[in-house]
Amino acid sequence: MNNRQVILTAVARNQPATRPMPTLPEPSIERASADGFAQRVEAIGGTVVPISALTDIVSYVQTRFPPPARLVSTLPDLPLGERLSDPLVPGHTLETVDLALLMGSFGVLENGAIWLDSRHLPHRALPFICQHLALVVSSRALVPTLHDAYRRLSPDTFDYGVFIAGPSKTADIEQSLVIGAHGPRSLTVFLLTTDPSR
Amino acid sequence: MSQRFVSHAQAASQFLTDEARTDWHDETLWFIRQKRDKSAHALPEWEALRELASGIKDHALSELSTYLTQFEQNALANGIQVHWAATAAEHNQIVLDIIRQQTGPAAPRVVKSKSMLTEECHLNEFLIKHGVEVVDTDLGERIVQLRQEAPSHIVLPAIHLKKADVSATFQQHLGTEAGNEDPQYLTEAARHHLREKFVSASVAITGVNFAIAETGGFVVCTNEGNADLGVHLADVHIACLGIEKVIPRQEHLGVFLRLLARSATGQPITTYSSHFVRPRAGQVMHIILVDNGRSTQLGRPEFRNSLKCIRCGACFNTCPVYRRSGGHSYHNAVAGPIGSILAPNLDMRKNADLPFASTLCGSCTNVCPVKINIHEQLWHWRQTLTAEGLAPPAKTVAMKGMAWVLGHPTVYRLSGRIGRWVMQHVPALVNNRLNPWYKGRDMPSPPTQSFGEWYDKNRSRV
Numbered sequence: 001m002n003n004r005q006v007i008l009t010a011v012a013r014n015q016p017a018t019r020p021m022p023t024l025p026e027p028s029i030e031r032a033s034a035d036g037f038a039q040r041v042e043a044i045g046g047t048v049v050p051i052s053a054l055t056d057i058v059s060y061v062q063t064r065f066p067p068p069a070r071l072v073s074t075l076p077d078l079p080l081g082e083r084l085s086d087p088l089v090p091g092h093t094l095e096t097v098d099l100a101l102l103m104g105s106f107g108v109l110e111n112g113a114i115w116l117d118s119r120h121l122p123h124r125a126l127p128f129i130c131q132h133l134a135l136v137v138s139s140r141a142l143v144p145t146l147h148d149a150y151r152r153l154s155p156d157t158f159d160y161g162v163f164i165a166g167p168s169k170t171a172d173i174e175q176s177l178v179i180g181a182h183g184p185r186s187l188t189v190f191l192l193t194t195d196p197s198r
Numbered sequence: 199m200s201q202r203f204v205s206h207a208q209a210a211s212q213f214l215t216d217e218a219r220t221d222w223h224d225e226t227l228w229f230i231r232q233k234r235d236k237s238a239h240a241l242p243e244w245e246a247l248r249e250l251a252s253g254i255k256d257h258a259l260s261e262l263s264t265y266l267t268q269f270e271q272n273a274l275a276n277g278i279q280v281h282w283a284a285t286a287a288e289h290n291q292i293v294l295d296i297i298r299q300q301t302g303p304a305a306p307r308v309v310k311s312k313s314m315l316t317e318e319c320h321l322n323e324f325l326i327k328h329g330v331e332v333v334d335t336d337l338g339e340r341i342v343q344l345r346q347e348a349p350s351h352i353v354l355p356a357i358h359l360k361k362a363d364v365s366a367t368f369q370q371h372l373g374t375e376a377g378n379e380d381p382q383y384l385t386e387a388a389r390h391h392l393r394e395k396f397v398s399a400s401v402a403i404t405g406v407n408f409a410i411a412e413t414g415g416f417v418v419c420t421n422e423g424n425a426d427l428g429v430h431l432a433d434v435h436i437a438c439l440g441i442e443k444v445i446p447r448q449e450h451l452g453v454f455l456r457l458l459a460r461s462a463t464g465q466p467i468t469t470y471s472s473h474f475v476r477p478r479a480g481q482v483m484h485i486i487l488v489d490n491g492r493s494t495q496l497g498r499p500e501f502r503n504s505l506k507c508i509r510c511g512a513c514f515n516t517c518p519v520y521r522r523s524g525g526h527s528y529h530n531a532v533a534g535p536i537g538s539i540l541a542p543n544l545d546m547r548k549n550a551d552l553p554f555a556s557t558l559c560g561s562c563t564n565v566c567p568v569k570i571n572i573h574e575q576l577w578h579w580r581q582t583l584t585a586e587g588l589a590p591p592a593k594t595v596a597m598k599g600m601a602w603v604l605g606h607p608t609v610y611r612l613s614g615r616i617g618r619w620v621m622q623h624v625p626a627l628v629n630n631r632l633n634p635w636y637k638g639r640d641m642p643s644p645p646t647q648s649f650g651e652w653y654d655k656n657r658s659r660v
């Protein structure tokens with residue numbers, strides 16, 4: 001027998017009689033409030049900037065990241081930064097990116113996390129290797145809990161996806177919180193309060 | 199790390215010699231326990247969530263062979279290569295073969311994010327012996343790696359160290375300023391040091407928090423972003439997981455991710471919860487499914503529950519013994535209460551002392567997010583080990599003596615009287631180092647009469 005068979009046989013022999021699969025909670029009834037979400041994001045070290053149109057982002061970013069800062073953006077129609085069209089660009093060429101500006105799919109009220117996945121991510125390394133990260137999320141795309149979040153994510157629709165909750169952090173040195181461990185040193189969330197399609 | 203064997207009790211008494219440091223360790227972990235409490239109490243449905251998590255794990259373990267097969271099929275269909283390792287040695291060999299295949303004779307550079315499984319298998323030592331440079335990238339793990347130590351906690355690997363220790367280590371290895379103990383400064387130094395490793399590594403190894411049968415994908419949680427940085431920059435990703443990590447459906451992640459970080463550090467979720475389903479274009483992805491004793495543990499009804507563990511560390515932070523003895527005293531990759539259950543399954547003889555490193559107070563069981571009956575399992579191990587003749591000798595002698603005394607009523611009565619007389623008149627005879635009970639305790643002042651004597655005298659009056 002090969003390893004696989006040895007292990008599977010031992011598992012099948014030793015596993016107990018079938019136990020029932022529990023049922024998950026019903027979807028939340030209440031809506032997720034934008035204010036509550038903003039407070040959550042701030043509590044985990046992020047900065048929230050309310051905007052009413054995507055164009056509001058331009059001046060905010062230009063003042064904080066003046067040239068020669070390197071900006072990469074996935075937001076169409078904004079006169080900001082480079083587009084990454086080739087997913088095969090080696091990840092380490094992104095090491096010099098000062099700010100990555102990306103569209104998040106939705107946010108989770110209970111923990112301030114924002115979902116991003118391969119469908120909207122030009123390079124998987126980008127949100128981690130950039131010095132600073134900015135995510136745009138619509139206040140209409142907020143869910144109360146993680147249970148609700150997974151209801152939105154039908155299996156098999158993405159190759160890679162990540163919940164990002166705040167900037168990278170560590171407390172490994174005597175439990176002192178330090179923001180900016182290996183990943184971004186800051187996270188800005190542009191919270192859009194009107195429909196971007198208008 | 200192949201020094202002379204030191205038992206938990208011996209290592210703990212060593213740890214306790216620095217009283218101030220022990221107090222600090224104790225308080226730091228208790229503080230984390232309190233953060234967990236605050237976070238848990240903020241969710242009215244907390245207990246229902248624990249119940250749910252426990253139920254999903256019970257179900258998953260009861261059909262583990264089916265879920266493992268399903269996971270494998272889906273992972274293969276996703277373009278991931280799947281390997282099976284029955285033992286730690288096989289696991290290590292598979293990792294080495296993949297690395298060799300990737301890099302040929304060139305000296306390979308490997309970055310690794312936190313994985314208790316690879317600690318359990320002693321992968322680092324194995325790879326280094328075979329000429330592979332392997333760099334731990336979690337900050338805490340890098341600190342202990344530079345010091346040639348093992349992590350002392352599954353979530354907080356360097357929790358036993360103070361700023362001054364880290365400062366000295368970084369001065370020696372990374373050239374930071376002597377005496378600069380500022381955590382911000384030290385973290386920045388590590389950031390630069392590790393970025394250089396990330397961009398030059400060709401292979402990245404990660405652990406796995408949850409593997410999903412339904413999708414063939416898996417989830418890795420970090421706060422630092424080190425797992426993702428490693429994986430997305432390297433050509434090859436090797437993910438190592440114990441076979442018990444498989445859960446049936448993606449939606450079950452909602453339950454586990456709500457519990458994990460809250461139980462671990464009190465955060466509502468870790469900064470990054472990364473879902474890997476298919477390799478990116480040009481990347482090769484491997485999964486190694488490791489048994490290493492897990493299928494055996496699955497067949498032991500009284501210890502099976504330990505396989506539900508999601509490695510949050512809450513039982514460590516609350517444990518009065520762990521807090522005052524430190525992770526290294528457990529001489530096992532996973533320390534603390536859960537480690538004391540898992541370790542004897544790996545090596546009963548070597549780890550026979552660990553189930554005795556507990557007060558059986560049950561605090562671990564109360565905080566465990568998947569409702570493992572930790573303290574009961576510790577008690578079961580004591581029975582099993584004693585029956586096998588493997589209990590620590592001091593305990594066995596004392597227990598045998600006690601059993602004899604309890605079995606002989608006259609001796610029992612007489613010995614009680616003698617004991618009380620001794621404690622009253624010559625307390626030094628029991629308050630000394632030869633009495634294992636005196637270690638770390640003061641003997642109570644004895645009553646003048648036993649309950650039996652009191653009862654005999656007062657019975658007539660009732």
Ligand code: SF4
Nearest residue numbers: 507508510511513566
């Ligand atoms: S046994 Fe429970 S409390 Fe301890 S690490 Fe595992 S899941 Fe957490």
